[in-house]
Amino acid sequence: MAPQDKNTPPPLPEPLRVAVADSHTHLDMQEGSVEEALAKAASVGVTTVVQVGCDLAGSRWAAETAAAHEAVHATVALHPNEAPRIVLGDPDGWSRQGAREAGGDAALDAALAGIDELAALPQVRGIGETGLDHFRTGPEGIAAQERSFRAHIEIAKRHGKALVIHDREAHDDVLRILREEGAPERVVFHCYSGDADMARICAAAGYFMSFAGNVTFKNAQPLRDALAVAPPELVLVETDAPFLTPAPYRGRANAPYLVPVTLRAMAEVKGMTEDALATAVAANTARAFDY
Ligand SMILES: [Zn+2]
Numbered sequence: 001m002a003p004q005d006k007n008t009p010p011p012l013p014e015p016l017r018v019a020v021a022d023s024h025t026h027l028d029m030q031e032g033s034v035e036e037a038l039a040k041a042a043s044v045g046v047t048t049v050v051q052v053g054c055d056l057a058g059s060r061w062a063a064e065t066a067a068a069h070e071a072v073h074a075t076v077a078l079h080p081n082e083a084p085r086i087v088l089g090d091p092d093g094w095s096r097q098g099a100r101e102a103g104g105d106a107a108l109d110a111a112l113a114g115i116d117e118l119a120a121l122p123q124v125r126g127i128g129e130t131g132l133d134h135f136r137t138g139p140e141g142i143a144a145q146e147r148s149f150r151a152h153i154e155i156a157k158r159h160g161k162a163l164v165i166h167d168r169e170a171h172d173d174v175l176r177i178l179r180e181e182g183a184p185e186r187v188v189f190h191c192y193s194g195d196a197d198m199a200r201i202c203a204a205a206g207y208f209m210s211f212a213g214n215v216t217f218k219n220a221q222p223l224r225d226a227l228a229v230a231p232p233e234l235v236l237v238e239t240d241a242p243f244l245t246p247a248p249y250r251g252r253a254n255a256p257y258l259v260p261v262t263l264r265a266m267a268e269v270k271g272m273t274e275d276a277l278a279t280a281v282a283a284n285t286a287r288a289f290d291y
Pocket residue numbers: 129166167190191
């Protein structure tokens with residue numbers, strides 16, 4: 001793709017005949033207004049989006065946006081890379097010493113209390129994204145990340161909301177902590193990144209697996225193998241926009257209107273018709289987030 005194409009939004013895909021939801025997006029990180037993004041998505045059959053919070057301010061915004069738009073549901077959380085920043089301080093921002101003086105663990109507890117408050121709102125359908133990220137967070141942040149993950153599991157269970165998991169290079173530890181804490185009734189692995197063996201474990205536990213645009217990438221055969229064994233009744237689709245733009249638009253900005261590109265690639269992997277997979281995914285997302 002020519003470099004000048006990088007700034008051009010990918011074209012509208014052919015509309016889906018069966019409407020689905022983008023199960024995980026970040027509208028607050030995308031170009032243009034919420035109304036524009038929703039209209040563009042709806043024009044190709046993506047009529048619902050789950051707006052995901054990553055910090056307290058973003059979670060408040062998600063809840064407000066969901067309250068204002070029928071098509072938007074919210075999830076609220078401190079991202080697994082955010083929790084260590086709250087406890088230890090941002091190495092690129094204020095000093096770690098300063099963060100400790102400002103509160104450390106107490107600061108995390110205060111932020112979690114804010115998430116807990118938002119979790120009670122009716123338009124907040126899930127707690128996430130939470131989980132573990134061993135790629136971005138180093139060993140010094142693991143304790144804070146785990147404490148935050150466990151606290152989010154507790155909040156999800158107490159409020160009866162879905163748990164939305166971010167798992168980056170931390171499969172075994174995420175599954176272990178879910179076992180130790182006892183998983184909430186509804187668990188969604190967002191941007192599912194495990195292999196076929198893990199998909200079997202998730203299937204046995206009844207965890208939803210949400211696939212993002214990276215399932216279309218050339219080097220993602222293990223992910224397609226996982227999708228192939230995932231039961232159709234546990235499969236969701238997401239953009240994680242503005243990240244993970246599906247092929248052939250890799251490198252350009254992602255947005256909910258590109259869900260059909262990923263869904264069509266998924267249907268091929270599963271050997272299902274586009275309509276059959278869309279019907280399953282629509283029902284699964286509504287069940288996962290109880291809307
Ligand atoms: Zn994530």
